[in-house]
Amino acid sequence: MVIGLALAWQLKGPRASPPVGYAPGDPRDRSVRTIEQLEAEQAALKAEIGRLRTDLANYQAHAAAETDRLQRLNADLDAQRAAAGLTAMRGPGIVVSLDDSGARNISTSPDPNAFLVHDYDLRDVINVLWLAGAEAIAVNDERVVGNTSAYCVGSTVMVNTTRLSPPYVVRAIGEPASLAETLRNPSYLTALRQKVERYGIKFQVAPAPKLTLPAYTGGFSVRHCSSQ
């Protein structure tokens, strides 16, 4: 055992020499302080890394949730855009054609206006089409949306502030048979029906298996509105 002790003592080499007392101010004292500073710095850095990793993990979880939210939001936006008329739509439906009367005695008629298709005729047709369950409507190439107005300027009708000329072609997507049936209902379009019978205004309805309606391309203003 003694031999073993002696051998191990020899093997441990000079590094194991005991710290024989040194005076304060010794260079070794400075290195102790340096080490203490470095160790304190190390502890602070490790704490910061720990904090950052926690923050990042939280952030990533949050971002993942946001990605889910983005996808749902995108779907909501698509639905709202389609509902607002900002998406071109296709489907089966009906085509309603309206044209001024071809009668030759317009100038001698007591009311020349009776021979023309008017803004209110178009509005009445649009209203009845919505009533019949239309899902999307366009007049010529103007999509009918929430702020669409139709008004006469001279002998033409402005729709979405775009000047349209007769014939006015109103296309509606929906169930073709029920759209046609509602248009035939004598309770509706009474004024238009009278003009068709008396003055020869042209009013034709045809089912269409495949319609494509353009998206609304005009502006929307929400300058005065705010949600509650």
Next chain:
Amino acid sequence: MNTRASLISITLVAFLLGFLVMAQLTTQQRMDLKRAAAFGADGALLISDLVEGNTRLRQEVAELDAQMASYRSATNQARLQTMLDELERLKMLDGAVAVVGPGVQGTLDGPVTVLDLHDLINELRNAGAEAIALNGRRIVASSVIAPMADGSIAVDGAVARPPHIFVAIGDPATLEAALLRPGGLLAVFSNSREGLRVSVQRRDRIVAPAHAPVGEFQYAVPAK
């Protein structure tokens, strides 16, 4: 038992024991010494290790900071906000949410026709109304004003009886001027409809309620 053999065994065990005890002592001592940095060589080594280690830690902090910054400025956040704003705008436009703002409020007290009410809504839309309500019901793109079998008028299926009260959000002066202009809608109404009293006033605050959700599309699909 062979006495010589057992003596050799004991000697070996003792030798090993001694070696291990000393090795342990040495290690313990070295660690204490390292902590105290009593020796130049050890101290220098320790300092250089710490400096090197701390540099790596700082690089890691910088890396994590950069990741954090990229997450913070991530387009997700900006896109999300833009999309939320757009969704809100669309919902205000198509009547999915109640809206408030300046505008006009008016009354048609007396008998009116379906076409009169169509004219009124059309006039308000044309004058830039951003939201319209008639008799407390929000008017949207697909709103229907239609005659009922008994001759009364229905707005989106609900009976609308006079006085018909309409509100519109938008620029109050523009909306009022459009309705009151000479030869305009209200002038026509008050001159040509027997017993119909019309009025319109500007308002600082008009509330237009939300429209009931419009059903899903059954026949129309996006044409993309």
